Amino acid sequence: MSDYEPLLRRLIDAVTAVGSLRTDPWKKAAEAVPRHEFLRTGFFRAVPHTSPTAWAPVLQDQDGWLSACYADESLVTQIAGTIRPANIHGEIMREPTSSSTLPSLVLRMLEDLLVEPDMNVLEIGTGTGYSTAVLCARLGDDHVSSIEYDEGVAQQARDALSRLGTFPTLLTGDGLAGHEHGAPYDRIIATCAVHTVPATWLEQTQPGGHILTTIGGWLNASELVRLTVHEDGTASGPVLSGQVSFMLARPHLPPPIGLLPDLSAGNEREALIGADVLTDWTSRFVAQFAAPQAQHMQLRQGEQDEDVLIDAMTGSWAALYEENGRWIVRQGGPQPPWDAIEDHLGRWHAAGTPTVQKAAVRVTAQSQSIHWGHA
Template identity: 65%
Template sequence: MTDQSQLHRQLLDRMTANGSLRTEPWKQAAAAVPRHEFLRGGFFRLVTGSVPTAWESVREGDEGWLEGCYADESLVTQIAGTIVPEDIRGQIMRQPTSSSTVPSLVLRMLEDLQVEPGAKVLEIGTGTGYSTAVLCARLGEENVTSIEYDEDVAARARTALGHAGMYPTLVTGDGLLGHGEGAPFDRIIATCGVRTIPDAWIEQTRPGGLILATVGGWLGSSELARLTVHDDGTASGPLLGGGVSFMLARPHMPPPLGLLPDFSEGKEREAVIGADVLDNWTSRFVAKSSVPGAQRLTLPRDGRTEDVLIDAESGSWAALYEDGGRWAVRQDGSGALWDAVEEQLGRWHAAGSPVLEEFTVSVTPHGQTIRW
């Protein structure tokens, strides 16, 4: 076995052992797609201990490049919307905007998609093209359509897929609009996060078909949902759990906060629930549905650190701090954000704090609801 073949086999073994890769058809598909072919443009590696976060490029042929390609890790492939590894020597301190998803998550999601032979699949977010290639290996390129928002990312994926001899239908555009020309689809799978399931995805999925997507928000907690589309044009289904996180689709990214308000104003009271509840993934997911427009930040104030929720659109905010084992909250604006969080978490606790796998997502013409 060559080094590459051995690394590939080890990755497949790890995914099988951790339960991500469960059935023989997907094992064969994953075995047919060498991940390094979709990372020949390199990737960015986190600089250990960097503050603020810094990234350094790892290019094909660099030490650790091939091993990195077959690590069961997410690999950043673009920073700040345009910068790729070949553009950088040294370090860069900007925000990642595109990545190659953790292979075990890719295969877990493909398994959870519950496809049958010949199923027609729409993938939202082509990325490097790796997951697209695995879909082609399993279902045939004629049954796979993939949409990528970023033209440069789409061009690199098209090239990589072509080198692999795979020619699915590739579309450059807004994946939130789906691809009406190819509808209806048996399955839609999204490799970007969304705040709400777009209507177009439901309209373009045949009744009985499935949509697999990560639903989240701006508080940094999200979950994978599998929705069945019904005859009446609605969709519903469970959260699958596991703490799945993707970069949000660019149109669903939070707005800039702009000039911050004066956090010394507002009405102060003792908080029933402290801000430390937002450090927990599940309770943060529960809380975000009560304040869907809120973002979280921490600020130094009067020798202490305050946790702040702020809704840039409404101007509402809540600032919390701990003093002597008690939490206090100041709030101002058109909506009392922390009142809403405490009410939502109170209902969840009263129900026995159900785990996320007990939650159900429903989408109707009136909007999206998540219930336990």
């Protein structure tokens, strides 16, 4: 028995116990894929008690590398867009840009994709290639296409898949554009978050097919959604889970805010809903559908703290502060963001603040919206 096999068996048992693996076909597929093969170039481990977070490399020849490969946790594989574990001696304080997602989430998403034999699947975000390999073990190489934005990441995945004798259609490019030449697909699955669901995904999924993706926004809340594409080219479907977090697709990262507008100008009124709602994940997720381009920051203005929302695309903004137990909002620009947020959150509150699992998302080529009840 190989050194990794007991670790893989333990991982499969663990993700089955928590309900991520639910069916025998996916269990067999997961059992056929050694995760460590996709982490041979190492990973980064967060250094405890550092702020901002520092990252230290863990390489293949170090103690604990193999067991960590089979832990149910996400492992960062790239920092700052180009830096790999072998490039660092010591620690680095930059943002992660690629990772191997925790297996329980990967396998749960594959279960949630609702695939059947002979279906064709497009994966957006090859990453290390681990999820690609599980898809191939389930469906066969000829039914899987995967596209990766980063050329270096794509090459590492290609190398790992080749070592296992797995040869799906691997592409390098902007996954938001999909892959028209392989369309239509029965399923599209994204291993990165999107700010808005691309119209190309709707076009490249055949009617009745599913798109499984995490929708996230610039207020830093995201959820997993399974959309069914309709004959008219729109799509709708349920929110599947609470607080699933993926890195945003790089083209969907927020733009620089630039120069702040004059926050002393604008129209002021008492707010119906205070900025304290932005501390709640679900409230932020709902608010993002109302103000999808808004970014949140906290500023000290004179003697008071203000929560500020900036839409760098339109120049609209809102500043909120608390005074004598009341929230005051001051807004400017063509599309006052807090008006829209209050409307969305007000309707959510009127519905009894249901959990996101009772929500549905509707997507067209031009917009996306959230609803409670049937999509």
